Amino acid sequence: xxxxxxxxxxxxxxxxxxxxxxxxxxxxxxxxxxxxxxxxxxxxxxxxxxxxxxxxxxxxxxxxx
Numbered sequence: 001x002x003x004x005x006x007x008x009x010x011x012x013x014x015x016x017x018x019x020x021x022x023x024x025x026x027x028x029x030x031x032x033x034x035x036x037x038x039x040x041x042x043x044x045x046x047x048x049x050x051x052x053x054x055x056x057x058x059x060x061x062x063x064x065x
Contacts, residue, residue: 006044009035015050030060 004011013020026032033049052058 004047006036006038007047007050008044012045012050016054033058 007015009020009023012023016023023032027034033045033053035043035045038044049058
């Protein structure tokens with residue numbers, strides 16, 4: 001995911017090797033970073049939060065533990 005500030009659910013799914021529905025379920029349970037509106041109807045995840053999630057330092061309260 002080099003050079004991007006936001007990433008799509010498709011990109012995150014490939015990066016984490018999990019299905020989109022798993023990501024959506026975890027997001028709804030507040031166990032995964034929430035998508036944010038980018039432009040118009042486009043939404044994506046902040047790359048920073050996804051990397052923190054992978055490292056185990058992401059927290060729903062403020063981004064990091």
